[in-house]
Amino acid sequence: MTDVLRQMAVQGREVNPDDVAALSPHGRGNVLRFGDYDTATLHIPPGVYDSALRLPANGL
Numbered sequence: 556m557t558d559v560l561r562q563m564a565v566q567g568r569e570v571n572p573d574d575v576a577a578l579s580p581h582g583r584g585n586v587l588r589f590g591d592y593d594t595a596t597l598h599i600p601p602g603v604y605d606s607a608l609r610l611p612a613n614g615l
Contacts, residue, residue, distance in 0.1 A: 560575065
């Protein structure tokens with residue numbers, strides 16, 4: 556497809572990114588990897604998160 560689009564551009568035809576995106580086999584919309592989810596209705600509080608960085612006494 557890329558070769559054809561390049562040939563069209565060489566011939567002087569206008570190639571718009573939106574037109575190319577319509578030909579793309581890849582989805583460009585918002586993809587929810589784990590499906591639809593709503594954290595407001597789960598009623599499960601998040602676990603405790605300890606952000607302290609513990610380093611060895613003798614350094615790195």
